[in-house]
Structure formats: structure tokens, C-alpha cells
Amino acid sequence: MTTKADIVIIGGGMIGSAIAYFLAKSGNAGEICVIEPDPEYKLAASPVGAGGVRQLFSRPENVQMSQFSLQFYRDFATTMALDESTPADINFNQRGYLFVVTESGANQLEINHGVQSQNGVNALLLDQDELRTRFPSLGLEDIKLGCLSPDDGTITTALTLKGFRQKAEQLGVRYLPRKVVGLNKMGGAIKSVDLDSGEVVSADQFICAAGAWSKEILAMIDLPLPVVPMCRVKHYWTVDQEHSIEPLPLVKDESGLFFRPQGDGYVGGRPPFDMGSGFAHLAQNQAIRDHFNGYFDRVVRPLLSKRLPAFKTANNSQDWVGHYAQNTFDGNMILGSVGAEAENLYVACGFSGHGIMHSPAVGRAMSELILNGRFETIDLTRMSYQRITANEPFPELGII
Numbered sequence: 001m002t003t004k005a006d007i008v009i010i011g012g013g014m015i016g017s018a019i020a021y022f023l024a025k026s027g028n029a030g031e032i033c034v035i036e037p038d039p040e041y042k043l044a045a046s047p048v049g050a051g052g053v054r055q056l057f058s059r060p061e062n063v064q065m066s067q068f069s070l071q072f073y074r075d076f077a078t079t080m081a082l083d084e085s086t087p088a089d090i091n092f093n094q095r096g097y098l099f100v101v102t103e104s105g106a107n108q109l110e111i112n113h114g115v116q117s118q119n120g121v122n123a124l125l126l127d128q129d130e131l132r133t134r135f136p137s138l139g140l141e142d143i144k145l146g147c148l149s150p151d152d153g154t155i156t157t158a159l160t161l162k163g164f165r166q167k168a169e170q171l172g173v174r175y176l177p178r179k180v181v182g183l184n185k186m187g188g189a190i191k192s193v194d195l196d197s198g199e200v201v202s203a204d205q206f207i208c209a210a211g212a213w214s215k216e217i218l219a220m221i222d223l224p225l226p227v228v229p230m231c232r233v234k235h236y237w238t239v240d241q242e243h244s245i246e247p248l249p250l251v252k253d254e255s256g257l258f259f260r261p262q263g264d265g266y267v268g269g270r271p272p273f274d275m276g277s278g279f280a281h282l283a284q285n286q287a288i289r290d291h292f293n294g295y296f297d298r299v300v301r302p303l304l305s306k307r308l309p310a311f312k313t314a315n316n317s318q319d320w321v322g323h324y325a326q327n328t329f330d331g332n333m334i335l336g337s338v339g340a341e342a343e344n345l346y347v348a349c350g351f352s353g354h355g356i357m358h359s360p361a362v363g364r365a366m367s368e369l370i371l372n373g374r375f376e377t378i379d380l381t382r383m384s385y386q387r388i389t390a391n392e393p394f395p396e397l398g399i400i
């Protein structure tokens, strides 16, 4: 059976749903169909994300996208409410972000701070003494400099994904609980997608927003994409009440360690860098399972204890595994048409750990590009797919 839409979005996680929402809100996008095989999002990255939304980037594009997203998330409860009596609460908490670096990272932190200030971010550079005064619980012996961005915040990602999807559906977007298994190309354009049910959906424009699975989608028409799944683990822990810890922002250091308050405890973690790429939680491989047994005690607790000594006796009670869609070319998102091979196929992927904080800005940007043929609010040309084929990396610098 063949059905027709105007725009097909492959993948209905936070990115696909944000794009669907902005397209539908425009009122000019016609019929939008999102193909999402996992309606409960058991494997998607979006509900697992730590929910950090920060402006602490080195590239103006990333800073400006976060500025838009922060404002969007502040207003989300009302803007995205399905009706006046039911706010779309996402637990937005303006707790701030704090990057702390050793001597070797100080210069880059200062350069990045310059970019942030030029773009109007309220970010403060703090030396070790100033950090100690503000955050007496932190272990700072090795730390030379910090950058505090008090306006940054956190959200509950599962609620935000639900909010985007429900609002998109209310605006008429159709979600099909199917998987794309083929792209049908004629000349320099995609004509339709094949679904695992045997159905075919034809459309004028196609957007690949399949997160860590995006490479599989482009491979269907033999196009390369340097995006791989990278396993990331998040933990929840509490500390004994005798420890009094001041209210903390989301803290992140150069080892990849991060943590922030959540409810009566904390969430955070440190990526299992030695695992390489691949879908860890899909694998039945005993070696991968073994790897996670005791990962918190073996790897995370020592790093946490150094950065905040009261975490030495942390009671770890919950762990989550998800996957970054890691862009191995330069670690930045890839946005836009894939070009002459298939002009009407767009990608929005490779978010490399920043897809939650950039979803609203990506949704708006992709809607502009598809409906009006260009980025109108933030020029994201440097994030194009073509930079990869031209071998012109555009990396994010400093702590990522």
C-alpha cells in the first residue's frame, strides 16, 4: 500500500519531533508524517539524556542555538500546553552550569568565554579562590579556572519529548509506528520510503532524524555519514544526610565527569570511553554486560570523590544506558540537504551529546530550510553535510 505525505521525517525522538512541531506550527508544511518504530522510546537517546541546557560553547552557532533553546524551554510549559488548564511541565530549572578545568584547559576556557560574552551570554570566569568561596563542597586542588553560566538550566527529557510529540500530533502530524527499511530514489531525488510493514510512503521532502541509527538510513542510498552510536551511562545516587552540600549547578570537568542535583540526590556520570562505538545495550555480548557490572564503583565513584569528597559514600541506586549519535568527523551536528545525490533528503543528526539542548533551535532551523530554502534566524551553513564531503571539519572546542 502506498500513502502520500508532503514531508516524511525518519525518527521521532526529540530532534524529529521538534522538527515536526516547528513545521506543523508554520501552517504551510502540508501533511507531515513521522516514522518512529519505538513509540515507547525504549532505545532512543532522548528520554535518557541528562537534560543539561547550556550556552558554554566555543562556536557562535552553538551558543546562539542554546540561547534560543533556553528561552524556548523556559516558556515550554505554556507554549506547548495542549490546553489552557494542562501546562506541559518539563521541570525547567535554571540551576546554572559550571565548567572547571586544570591549567591545560584554562586558555581554551578563556577563549570560549570571549565568544560567549560577545554573544551576550552572562558567563563568569572564576579562579580557584572564587570557586572555593561559591562552591565549598567541591574538590578543586587540580583546578585552575571555572566558567559559571548562571542562566543555564536543566529539563526532564522524557517530559520534553512527550511535550514535543503531543503538541506536534495536536497540530496534525501523523506518527506511524513503523521502521524505514529502504529509500527509493529516482534521478537526484528520493521518491518514497519502504516500511517494515510493506507499506510505502511517498513525499516531496524527507528528513533523516534517526539519531544513532542515521548512518543506516543514508547507507540505503550508499551515502556516507560519519555518525556512530557511542554508549553513554547515567547514574542516580544519594548522599548521607550528615553531608551538607550547597545548591550546585551542573558541574562538568575535563575528564568527562558531570553531575547535578536531582530530587533528593544527584544524577551524573562519566562516559565509558574505552568501549568504542556500537550499540552496547542491544548487544547480547556478555563482555559488554560485565563491563557495566560495578562501573559506578570502579570508574565513576573515584572521580566523583575527587571532585566532591562527600560523594565518596554515594549510594548508587539507578543506572541508564543510551547512545550518543557521535559525529566522528568533527563532533558537531550535521544539518541540511545531502546535496546533488538526493536534493530533497535532509539530515539532522550527529548531535554528539548536545541534541537535547539544541532541539528547539534545530526544529526551527530545519523548518526554515525546508519551507523557505534557507536558514533565516541563525545561519547554520557551517553545520552542513557538505563540510564532510569537502573535508572541512568544524569542531566544537574545549569541554564537550
Ligand SMILES: Cc1cc2nc3c(=O)[nH]c(=O)nc-3n(C[C@H](O)[C@H](O)[C@H](O)COP(=O)(O)OP(=O)(O)OC[C@H]3O[C@@H](n4cnc5c(N)ncnc54)[C@H](O)[C@@H]3O)c2cc1C
Binding pocket: 010, 011, 012, 013, 014, 015, 016, 035, 036, 037, 038, 041, 043, 044, 045, 046, 047, 048, 049, 050, 051, 052, 053, 178, 179, 180, 181, 209, 210, 211, 212, 213, 232, 233, 234, 321, 322, 323, 324, 325, 348, 349, 351, 352, 353, 354, 355, 356, 357, 358
Ligand atoms: C546518558 C546520556 C546523557 C545525555 N545528556 C545530554 C544532555 O545533558 N544535554 C543534551 O543536550 N544532550 C544530552 N544527550 C544527548 C541527547 O540525548 C541526544 O543528542 C538527543 O536525544 C538526540 O535526539 P534524536 O532525536 O536525534 O535521537 P533519538 O532520541 O535516539 O531518536 C532517534 C529515533 O530514530 C528512530 N529510528 C531508528 N531507526 C529508524 C528507522 N530505520 N526508521 C525510523 N525511525 C528510526 C529511533 O527509534 C529513535 O526513536 C545525552 C545522551 C545520553 C545517552
